[in-house]
Amino acid sequence: MILRFLSLCAVTLLLPLMARAELIAASGDPKIAQLNPMRNGLSAITFVWEMPDLAMNRVLSLNAGLATAISAGTADLTPFEAETYREVNGISLGVSTQDSDILLTLTAPHAVFADALDHLNALLVNPAFSKDWYKRQTLLLTPVKATKNRRPDHVINVLADYLRFPVTDDGVDTSDAEYAFGMPRQIILRTTERDPAPLIQSAINGLPLRNAPVAPTHKPDQPVALPKGVIFAPDPDGEETLILAVHHSIFDDAEQQITANLLLDYMGAYQGSEMFRIIRQEMRAAYDPASDFLQIARNQALLALSATVSTQDWPAVLDTIRNIYETTRAGEVSAQGLANNHRRLRSGFEYRFATNPSWTAMQFLFEYPDGTTSEIQIPLFTALVQARLETLAAAGKDSLPPFSDYLIVLIGGTQPPSVQMQQDGYCELPLSEPLRYCLDQLGAAPQ
Amino acid sequence: MLRSIVFLFLTLLPVSVTAQEVIPLKNTGGLHSAYVVPRNDFNRVDVQVLVLSGSYDDDQVAGTAHFLEHLAAFSADTYVLRQPRERDLFAKTSAVATIYTNSGHPAEIDRLMKLSRALLDTPKLPEEFLQSEKKIVERETYLRERQYPTRWLRRKALQNLYGSTRGRANDIIADVPKLSLEAALDFHAQHYVPSNVMLIISGNIPPELAAQKVGEYFGDTQASEPPEKWWLDEKPQPGLRKIERLSSNRLYDDTLVYTKFVEYPVEDTSIDLQGEFFIAVSIFESRIRKALIFDSFDFQSINTNFFLAKNGDMEMVSFLVPMPGVSFDTALEIFETKIAGLLDTPPSAQEIETARKRNAAHASSAARRPDDFLAFLENVGSDGLPPISPGSYASLIEDTTDAEVLEFLENLIAPAPMSAIFATKED
Numbered sequence: 001m002i003l004r005f006l007s008l009c010a011v012t013l014l015l016p017l018m019a020r021a022e023l024i025a026a027s028g029d030p031k032i033a034q035l036n037p038m039r040n041g042l043s044a045i046t047f048v049w050e051m052p053d054l055a056m057n058r059v060l061s062l063n064a065g066l067a068t069a070i071s072a073g074t075a076d077l078t079p080f081e082a083e084t085y086r087e088v089n090g091i092s093l094g095v096s097t098q099d100s101d102i103l104l105t106l107t108a109p110h111a112v113f114a115d116a117l118d119h120l121n122a123l124l125v126n127p128a129f130s131k132d133w134y135k136r137q138t139l140l141l142t143p144v145k146a147t148k149n150r151r152p153d154h155v156i157n158v159l160a161d162y163l164r165f166p167v168t169d170d171g172v173d174t175s176d177a178e179y180a181f182g183m184p185r186q187i188i189l190r191t192t193e194r195d196p197a198p199l200i201q202s203a204i205n206g207l208p209l210r211n212a213p214v215a216p217t218h219k220p221d222q223p224v225a226l227p228k229g230v231i232f233a234p235d236p237d238g239e240e241t242l243i244l245a246v247h248h249s250i251f252d253d254a255e256q257q258i259t260a261n262l263l264l265d266y267m268g269a270y271q272g273s274e275m276f277r278i279i280r281q282e283m284r285a286a287y288d289p290a291s292d293f294l295q296i297a298r299n300q301a302l303l304a305l306s307a308t309v310s311t312q313d314w315p316a317v318l319d320t321i322r323n324i325y326e327t328t329r330a331g332e333v334s335a336q337g338l339a340n341n342h343r344r345l346r347s348g349f350e351y352r353f354a355t356n357p358s359w360t361a362m363q364f365l366f367e368y369p370d371g372t373t374s375e376i377q378i379p380l381f382t383a384l385v386q387a388r389l390e391t392l393a394a395a396g397k398d399s400l401p402p403f404s405d406y407l408i409v410l411i412g413g414t415q416p417p418s419v420q421m422q423q424d425g426y427c428e429l430p431l432s433e434p435l436r437y438c439l440d441q442l443g444a445a446p447q
Numbered sequence: 448m449l450r451s452i453v454f455l456f457l458t459l460l461p462v463s464v465t466a467q468e469v470i471p472l473k474n475t476g477g478l479h480s481a482y483v484v485p486r487n488d489f490n491r492v493d494v495q496v497l498v499l500s501g502s503y504d505d506d507q508v509a510g511t512a513h514f515l516e517h518l519a520a521f522s523a524d525t526y527v528l529r530q531p532r533e534r535d536l537f538a539k540t541s542a543v544a545t546i547y548t549n550s551g552h553p554a555e556i557d558r559l560m561k562l563s564r565a566l567l568d569t570p571k572l573p574e575e576f577l578q579s580e581k582k583i584v585e586r587e588t589y590l591r592e593r594q595y596p597t598r599w600l601r602r603k604a605l606q607n608l609y610g611s612t613r614g615r616a617n618d619i620i621a622d623v624p625k626l627s628l629e630a631a632l633d634f635h636a637q638h639y640v641p642s643n644v645m646l647i648i649s650g651n652i653p654p655e656l657a658a659q660k661v662g663e664y665f666g667d668t669q670a671s672e673p674p675e676k677w678w679l680d681e682k683p684q685p686g687l688r689k690i691e692r693l694s695s696n697r698l699y700d701d702t703l704v705y706t707k708f709v710e711y712p713v714e715d716t717s718i719d720l721q722g723e724f725f726i727a728v729s730i731f732e733s734r735i736r737k738a739l740i741f742d743s744f745d746f747q748s749i750n751t752n753f754f755l756a757k758n759g760d761m762e763m764v765s766f767l768v769p770m771p772g773v774s775f776d777t778a779l780e781i782f783e784t785k786i787a788g789l790l791d792t793p794p795s796a797q798e799i800e801t802a803r804k805r806n807a808a809h810a811s812s813a814a815r816r817p818d819d820f821l822a823f824l825e826n827v828g829s830d831g832l833p834p835i836s837p838g839s840y841a842s843l844i845e846d847t848t849d850a851e852v853l854e855f856l857e858n859l860i861a862p863a864p865m866s867a868i869f870a871t872k873e874d
Contacts, residue, residue, distance in 0.1 A: 041815060080742075136747055287584075355815075355816070412593075
């Protein structure tokens with residue numbers, strides 16, 4: 001109750017100063033979760049606010065707004081002095097989004113964590129909001145077109161944004177937007193402090209509440225599906241074609257997701273993978289054949305396989321990718337290879353859990369989007385630890401979709417897909433257009 | 448309200464960050480040098496082989512050192528993966544060094560040392576594989592070219608700065624078709640000689656055991672004449688001022704690339720300048736950022752890289768993205784004016800101390816992550832100078848005087864040969 005009392009006192013003081021800014025805040029006390037301390041000498045806190053609008057232009061605006069707010073300095077420190085304070089103390093701030101939330105994560109060495117939380121609080125209660133800084137942040141966050149850098153991870157992230165924020169622009173001009181950030185709806189803490197209540201109190205002291213909760217607009221009612229078919233972005237100026245096969249999978253449970261993850265890793269993660277062995281070392285066709293498994297929500301992930309090849313080789317390499325996929329899906333995997341992948345996936349989870357507070361907060365929010373007052377369990381972690389490798393290979397067909405369900409993205413070169421390939425859907429992407437141009441055209445997006 | 452995850456993980460992970468002493472080893476055969484950096488907060492051992500030659504040492508065809516990196520790495524391992532691999536190859540070619548890292552559990556030290564020692568042997572792989580690895584290097588080169596426009600922007604700026612397409616500058620895209628196995632093997636014969644190789648063993652290993660293993664695996668190597676660093680004698684024309692305009696649909700933003708060449712006098716090597724280099728560069732970047740990002744809004748972003756060669760030559764490369772409506776000419780004028788006036792108010796003792804603290808915080812951060820820790824060791828070691836660990840870095844910057852920092856800064860902002868690229872984004 002003391003948290004609520006202090007917060008309400010501060011509302012009275014601050015509201016007049018924020019009359020023009022849109023207040024991003026919860027309408028009640030935050031839910032608090034304390035997870036195991038990190039193992040790298042750092043402590044961390046994550047503030048979670050619900051985004052009021054999930055149209056892509058509004059999400060970008062809000063991201064720029066939060067980046068602006070935390071760059072504004074405090075009542076005692078100019079913006080430059082505040083940045084210097086963080087640099088010399090090893091304090092970092094990071095902004096990310098997760099489902100319909102925007103997250104701010106602060107990390108700091110244990111020894112300065114308490115001071116860092118005071119600093120975080122001082123940044124958020126400072127009502128200064130620089131229009132110039134916001135304009136710069138908006139430019140910096142403008143998405144790079146997938147046809148520009150042709151990096152598989154970038155294309156996958158563009159697709160993930162499309163699934164999460166299918167409405168590109170709601171028509172609202174955000175160029176003059178202004179934000180203030182008040183009480184978060186959730187706080188996730190990673191610290192060695194046995195009694196963290198005073199720390200949390202210092203971080204949220206004086207943060208205002210909303211009068212009433214507001215449900216986010218433009219949030220998809222159902223998970224958006226990626227279309228099937230082929231997107232081709234021809235480019236005569238280039239020797240390379242990026243092949244990316246991608247599928248948005250929704251799993252029944254954590255066990256099924258871990259099975260899919262491990263089998264996809266077997267296909268294309270690391271230098272022991274089938275894609276590396278066959279496409280790079282035997283065909284000599286690509287430097288970077290790889291698979292990616294990007295979890296985007298609870299029991300949802302983007303599954304991708306990619307390679308960048310000499311433009312005339314893409315049909316043959318795509319066939320090879322298809323063969324590797326279907327063979328693995330049918331259960332033809334080596335026990336040793338699968339064991340290697342299981343060990344690496346588990347050690348990757350361990351390392352991120354021990355060192356990456358944003359990733360851990362994301363995992364927590366996947367499972368508890370509205371927080372919890374009961375014992376915390378992350379089924380995905382348990383499923384990974386308890387995976388039964390001897391039966392996992394046989395579950396491929398239940399966990400992975402057929403390759404014919406994948407969307408194929410081809411960027412670069414001049415060799416178009418065959419007429420037969422185009423039968424499931426086809427869109428030619430001009431280099432000057434974003435990937436959404438074709439996703440919308442292929443009919444995946446609800447408008 | 449508070450709940451904790453009781454988790455099954457967290458058995459092999461670091462608990463704390465410790466100081467890391469860099470201990471030179473003796474009885475290392477003909478090696479240039481070898482060091483051990485013990486730390487027990489990660490339960491692993493990393494063996495870094497630094498061949499003290501990199502892309503700047505390509506005297507005929509750019510990319511040869513990189514091509515050889517692929518061959519040597521696979522030769523030391525296996526060329527077709529008949530069995531699933533449990534480890535990845537980690538190798539990279541930088542400007543002045545080619546670096547191979549073999550990592551594993553402390554109990555695997557013999558395997559890591561064998562893999563490291565094998566790099567000195569002439570690559571032995573089937574002829575067809577050796578030849579066809581050129582295709583992979585070609586793919587990688589084109590891939591990087593597309594994915595990271597700063598690579599080719601930097602290359603063009605350096606070509607104009609040095610008036611050359613060899614050594615500190617290169618023309619990698621033009622040279623890719625000229626890569627040859629013969630040239631790569633010649634490069635190996637010249638550069639992968641013990642006297643041109645540094646070994647750094649770090650991690651959870653007693654120094655005595657590291658010394659024993661170096662003697663066991665490298666004690667038979669013989670010293671020989673290391674290759675010459677001919678490119679250290681190639682410098683820009685005095686007073687050079689060159690500006691090139693270009694446009695490309697590969698760019699994300701309009702970008703101003705600014706390069707500058709500064710010579711620092713050294714008695715022997717630039718190891719004596721390392722402390723003032725790190726502190727002065729921190730002050731330079733901080734003051735420029737304050738002027739261009741915090742106190743005005745003519746730029747979206749600025750990023751600067753510095754390379755200090757072992758003879759005291761320094762290359763500065765800045766990438767500046769102007770705000771819409773700010774022309775390249777105006778952006779260049781603003782940037783150069785700010786640099787010229789950077790020391791109008793000399794840095795106070797407190798500002799220099801702040802720069803020391805900023806560096807110390809950076810070092811502490813690097814010590815927390817295995818990859819950053821290894822990169823830290825490589826940084827100075829790549830020039831053939833004794834490596835600096837995040838732990839030993841603290842005393843280096845504490846031992847540097849304010850006067851030394853100020854002198855370094857004055858040289859940095861003085862007029863010097865420069866080249867700039869005005870690169871316009873096309874849609």
